[in-house]
Amino acid sequence: MPYLLFALSGLLGLVLGSFLNVVIYRLPRRESIVRPASHCPDCGTDIRWYDNIPVASWLMLRGRCRACGVRISVRYPVVETLTGIAFVLAMWRFGPSWPLLVAWAFIAAMMVIAFIDYDHMIIPNQIVLPGAVLGLLASVALHPQRWWVYVAGSLGAATFMFLLAMLWPGSMGPGDIKMALFMGAVLGAHVLVALFIAFLFGSIAGVYMMLVQGRSRKAKIPFGPYLAIGAVLAVFLGEMILTTYRNLYS
DSSP, X not given: OHHHHHHHHHHHHHHHHHHHHHHHHHGGGTOOSSSSOOBOTTTOOBOOGGGOSTTHHHHHTTTBOTTTOOBOOTHHXXXXXXXXXXXXXXXXXXXXXXXXXXXXXXXXHHHHHHHHHHHHSOOOHHHHHHHHHXXXXXXXXXXXXXXXXXXXXXXXXXXXXXXXXXXXXXXXXXXXXXXXXXXHHHHGGGHHHHHHHHHHHHHHHHHHHHHTSOOOTTOOOOOXXXXXXXXXXXXXXHHHHHHHHHHHHO
């Protein structure tokens, strides 16, 4: 039975990842994510169901549109694969439970935010603001004895990012602050782990871009992807990292 649950979780993640690709492409363009049906962005030909099977269709078509032959970005199977893997890991971490559904929704949201911010330097309000409200409601419902931890995590993370934006203008945007609000609402105290990982990875990437790519220190870099990476890793590793830290310094 556990193997069946893992298989179904991975399949669900692959299918949802295919839909997330649509959201990533259409949301910043203010297009409907429901209509029209999936189509080639170059020639406009509708994509048949057998050409829309997650990962498999991209491999069978060798990354090209069947109608016009234009290249289809490798990002599509990457998003689908990452979502599938993350869903399996969430099943392993939480098992069949309400927290699993929250984790799945949170992972999907982080996936969309990461790629939209990478492409457009935008963190969409349509995701982070409803996500913060719904995430907080879910956290309070699932952890009524510790509701204040999630309120404090949400407000504390957003305040921290706001102070950074005030102290170092240009370092953080309004979207990063609202994303931190969302992350804290779902992660609670584990948002500390998420922010640490985000700044660690962001710093490494920044140094690499300056030394290897020759970017200026003042060049704007989307921080949403690093926040998303930190948030997802905190879903799986947050408890372990905080417990280890407490044991070392208690």
